[in-house]
Amino acid sequence: MEWRNYYMDVMFLPLALVMIVAYHLWLWHKTQTRPFFTTFGRDAHGRRLWVIAMIKDIDKKNIVAVQSLRNLIMGSTLMATSCILVCAGLGAVISSTYSIKKPINDTVFGAHGELMVGLKYAILLAMFSFSFLCHTFSIGFLNQLNILICTPQHVKSIVTSEYLSEILEKSILLNMVGNRLFYSALSLLLWIFGPLLAFLSSMALVIIFYNLDFLTGDCNNDVDNFIPNDV
Template sequence: MLKEEYLDLVLVPLGLVIMAAYHAWLVSAVFRRPKLTVIALNAESRRQWVFSMMTDPLKNGTLAVQTIRNNIMASTLLATTAITLCSIIGVFVSNSSGAKSSASSIVYGNKSQVLTSIKNFTILVCFLVAFLCNVQSIRYYAHVSFLVTVPVSRGKKEHCEYVARNLNRGSYFWSVGLRAFYISFPLFLWTFGPIPMFLCCCLMSSVLYFLDTTTSFTRLLHSQSFREDSESMGGEIESAVHSL
């Protein structure tokens, strides 16, 4: 039987390894098996959306800018929440630096002041990462809002590809910022002991697996929509060439 002081040395690294192993598998699946992950399918959907909007910027410009504006508002909300939580944690740490821990008897683990500072610091780092990622997401979305309404020369797809890449980069930063919020939850439970933190890591990895992976129906639906979009885009290009 392990002593209470050693639970942090065993359960906390084990929980972090579980989370790290899951995200390593997720990154590998995004590049090697993109149809298995929601991230890759959403990236392809955004790419098709950019091509659809830029085929007629005068007609679709308002819709495109409004959609990007909604994404900017979502990123702004998360960035504001993250920096607010950072400020609250900073005030809490400064006020309770000399306070004594009054943990319940059912909470096990090391209750030293140094470990408490490490817990607060890791939570603060998560929210700072979330803030910076959402700020970068706003930066890319604001840039795309100008590029998506630029008329594209006939037969030139490089500009559309560039806009799609920037839009996906903004979405990737938003996803990383949101993932930092997810990771901060087991770190917050670490303040109550290593056992709740370890259980939360196991549970969150399972929940994230179902959120990040796709079903056969979803893959079929996306493949059909991509096929229809490519055929419609090809028809529009052919009609434009015949009109010349």
């Protein structure tokens, strides 16, 4: 195993992974300190209000609640199915052509030995598998919420709006983690063709994430002034 065959993989792939992980750590910090500066903070606040509104008049809004949760379940089911299909495709590729038969220029596309090819597929399979696991857990919480949100409300009932909101937040968090793992694994699929492509795609993915996760404009300061920072 020579350095000249692996130096691009050793440099670019850790940079791509660190870039994605560091961005999400920064996103988590911003969501905790300035929740309404991010879409996750505002959505979490809206979901708590939605749960309170649903259980307050559940006799009239039970169909709306069930249909809304069903849409979330369908989205998680679609992503979980996509993860399994990608894993099956990668497994078929591994079983049919484990190694690249035609040599590729190492200085451009990095290493392509059997060990490196196996490592690439192992990392991708692990990411897609964990994404599938997160989505299945999310579906479980949503099914649980689908039943509990329609239970009759009583003064001594332990199924409170806070409990229902906690279940919903767990399912949304698992769904978000599964989605981010799926998208990150899709960008790393280009690692099969070279580490530089994986690094560039991860950089583009972080830029896309930033534009989706953060809000712009002067309205953020106004919102923080009159809504408590309780996300």
